Amino acid sequence: MLRDRTARRRWGGRLARTVRRIQEVLIALEYADHGWRRLVPNLATALTLMLGLGAIEAARFGDFDLGIRFVLLAILSDGVDGLLARRWGCDSRFGGHLDSLADLVAFGVAPGILFAAAHPEAPGPVRVVVMAMLAIAGAWRLARFQTEPSRRDFVGLPITVGGPLFGLAVAGFQPAGECTGSPGRWSSRR
16 A cells, blocks of 8 residues: 555656646747647648648558548648637747648649559659649649738639649549449559
8 A cells, every 4th residue: 555655656746747847848939828729720730731641651552542531631621720720819920831831742742642643554754744733833822822912812723622623533533444343442453
């Protein structure tokens, strides 16, 4: 019994010291004034980036359905980050730039790689040009968005719409005779 109390006191003391250290770090990072709310939108943006990377990894392993699902889930996480940042009043230039980088990966690079992986029969230069066009157009659009003054009306096609539409078009286009099983499943009869 005495051992249990001693162990509890020891672990309780360690836990209290750890919590104090975390609080000190948060104060040093100036997150204490907004609390956890300031971190959540950036974590949602990080989720968008991770989903884009997951789509790229799924394409590498030939799981195109999973890749498309990751891109579509990235739409949701991308919408959540901006909504939370504006609603909680913790939007920042850093968050805007991080969001643009995450959007480029999830909606500019990942759909192009999904295309290239889904169509290995296409000539290599064609696949590279398609991937480059998507990535460059997305980067161009995001850079223009970051540098222009904000407007009430929206000009152009946002990358969060264009990339997923291209990904869905890739998923929907299947050369005749190459799809077996249920729609959306990829396999070759060769």
